[in-house]
Amino acid sequence: MLKTDTKTIYGDFQTPPSLAELMMDILDTLDFSPNCIIEPTCGVGEILMKADNRFHPKLSFGVEINPEYVNTFKAKINGKSSYIILNGSIFDYLITIEKQSKSFETILLVGNPPWVTNSEIGAMNGNNLPRKYNIKGLKGIDAITGKSNFDIGEYILWKLIEIFHQKNCVFAFLCKTIVARNLLKLLWDNAIQFKDASIYPIDSKKYFNAAVDACFFVINFSTKLKKQTCCIFNSIENRVLDKKYGYFNQMIINNYDFFSSHNYFGTSDYIWRNGVKHDCSKVMELKKTSNEYINGYGEIVNIESDLIFPLYKSSDLSKHFPAIKKYVIITQKSVGEDTSYIKYQYPSAWLYLNKYYNSFVERKSSIYKNKPPFSIFSIGEYSFSPYKIAISSLYKKILFHKISSIENKIIMVDDTCNFISCYSSEEADFVHSLLSSDEVCGYLNSVIFWDNKRPITIELLNRLDLLKVSIKLGLENMYHSFVRKNKVTKKNNNIQLNLF
Numbered sequence: 132m133l134k135t136d137t138k139t140i141y142g143d144f145q146t147p148p149s150l151a152e153l154m155m156d157i158l159d160t161l162d163f164s165p166n167c168i169i170e171p172t173c174g175v176g177e178i179l180m181k182a183d184n185r186f187h188p189k190l191s192f193g194v195e196i197n198p199e200y201v202n203t204f205k206a207k208i209n210g211k212s213s214y215i216i217l218n219g220s221i222f223d224y225l226i227t228i229e230k231q232s233k234s235f236e237t238i239l240l241v242g243n244p245p246w247v248t249n250s251e252i253g254a255m256n257g258n259n260l261p262r263k264y265n266i267k268g269l270k271g272i273d274a275i276t277g278k279s280n281f282d283i284g285e286y287i288l289w290k291l292i293e294i295f296h297q298k299n300c301v302f303a304f305l306c307k308t309i310v311a312r313n314l315l316k317l318l319w320d321n322a323i324q325f326k327d328a329s330i331y332p333i334d335s336k337k338y339f340n341a342a343v344d345a346c347f348f349v350i351n352f353s354t355k356l357k358k359q360t361c362c363i364f365n366s367i368e369n370r371v372l373d374k375k376y377g378y379f380n381q382m383i384i385n386n387y388d389f390f391s392s393h394n395y396f397g398t399s400d401y402i403w404r405n406g407v408k409h410d411c412s413k414v415m416e417l418k419k420t421s422n423e424y425i426n427g428y429g430e431i432v433n434i435e436s437d438l439i440f441p442l443y444k445s446s447d448l449s450k451h452f453p454a455i456k457k458y459v460i461i462t463q464k465s466v467g468e469d470t471s472y473i474k475y476q477y478p479s480a481w482l483y484l485n486k487y488y489n490s491f492v493e494r495k496s497s498i499y500k501n502k503p504p505f506s507i508f509s510i511g512e513y514s515f516s517p518y519k520i521a522i523s524s525l526y527k528k529i530l531f532h533k534i535s536s537i538e539n540k541i542i543m544v545d546d547t548c549n550f551i552s553c554y555s556s557e558e559a560d561f562v563h564s565l566l567s568s569d570e571v572c573g574y575l576n577s578v579i580f581w582d583n584k585r586p587i588t589i590e591l592l593n594r595l596d597l598l599k600v601s602i603k604l605g606l607e608n609m610y611h612s613f614v615r616k617n618k619v620t621k622k623n624n625n626i627q628l629n630l631f
């Protein structure tokens with residue numbers, strides 16, 4: 132294994148003293164004096180020593196997997212009796228930690244657990260993983276399509292919260308901001324009470340040379356209150372209150388104060404979908420040059436045009452005036468449809484697809500397992516509606532597009548876009564105007580986390596109640612008349628599960 136791989140597997144980025152000092156300055160303001168301090172992954176001890184010097188506890192207890200770091204740390208503390216430093220994996224020491232801290236009334240849990248995910252560790256054949264790690268009880272398609280890719284630090288912190296949250300304690304950890312948010316949601320979903328929670332963003336490039344949103348996350352469990360907000364400061368250095376995260380109907384809200392004045396949360400009559408998914412772009416996506424289609428291997432594709440549709444991708448929808456740059460082969464009209472009809476109706480397409488049979492078989496996602504050859508996903512009657520309102524899920528802007536047909540063909544969007552189906556130009560204009568209103572923009576900005584990889588999800592969009600928006604804008608009657616005529620609103624369909 133490469134040295135850099137080992138560093139990654141163990142999330143081995145030691146905290147610089149200046150950052151550890153800033154952490155202590157914040158903890159100093161909490162009016163909390165711990166008689167026991169615990170650091171679950173203490174490295175060479177920068178944070179634990181700073182905390183020990185600041186708070187003078189009876190016990191400072193650290194665990195670290197790397198024996199060299201333990202030796203370095205022990206050399207630094209030079210036999211000071213208030214320290215216990217153990218060499219081993221935190222996954223094996225959770226019970227020991229619980230026992231060691233039992234007799235102490237006030238406990239500070241502090242540190243910087245590894246910022247690495249189980250799949251990154253798996254890709255390097257590492258084994259720095261807990262034995263059982265399905266902590267969120269992930270199920271179904273969400274788990275299959277990637278959400279089970281969790282952060283090891285998140286696991287460690289959640290385990291510690293499970294053990295300690297009922298005690299008089301404070302949690303104070305550097306972690307990815309997404310980890311802090313996931314933990315907050317878990318706390319709120321589980322109705323775990325605390326006095327207050329705060330997030331102080333850190334410049335991870337400056338302190339760790341890492342390109343990830345990270346923060347100092349503090350939860351004060353010294354008093355048990357039903358707290359449903361978390362203070363977000365502008366930075367660990369300046370500490371000016373920027374906004375508050377909140378919790379509403381099992382959803383974590385990005386800007387709770389703004390949400391309160393733009394609350395259009397509800398269920399949408401219009402069903403939001405992901406665009407078409409095929410995971411075989413070199414074969415399925417084509418460019419058009421004058422009269423010829425060219426695939427991703429640079430080959431001319433001469434197949435029946437009935438199966439070829441114009442395609443918008445996220446990058447196209449990020450622009451105010453998108454242009455068609457790609458086309459996509461659509462092999463099915465609904466998920467799971469038998470594809471053998473292609474052989475008889477579209478023999479050239481059948482030959483073409485079979486030439487690349489292996490590329491389809493080799494698709495990794497389990498959604499294609501036991502499905503007809505050349506299957507695609509997120510396809511149905513809704514994909515062929517004459518109008519769509521679509522938005523990129525990846526780009527960090529709220530820009531909805533009304534899209535229809537070109538060259539007498541319905542325009543498809545790919546799986547990085549979300550859309551709803553409309554059945555007349557008037558309906559599409561109406562829905563587009565609702566979605567482009569300041570009311571919707573305000574609501575979406577209050578619930579979207581722009582630092583997520585895919586900030587605009589169909590879960591979020593399906594929780595926007597356009598009826599409430601039309602009531603606010605005095606357009607309720609028009610709304611009802613369009614919903615009644617639409618063939619694929621929720622009244623007629625089950626909601627599609629998110630594919631991601």
Ligand SMILES: C[S@@+](CC[C@H](N)C(=O)[O-])C[C@H]1O[C@@H](n2cnc3c(N)ncnc32)[C@H](O)[C@@H]1O
Binds near residue numbers: 176178221242259
């Ligand atoms: C991000 S570094 C932080 C080190 C130290 N807490 C600090 O802030 O300077 C993460 C540390 O966790 C240690 N580590 C990784 N996996 C561990 C495990 N399973 N048990 C204990 N320590 C672990 C690494 O060796 C590394 O020292």
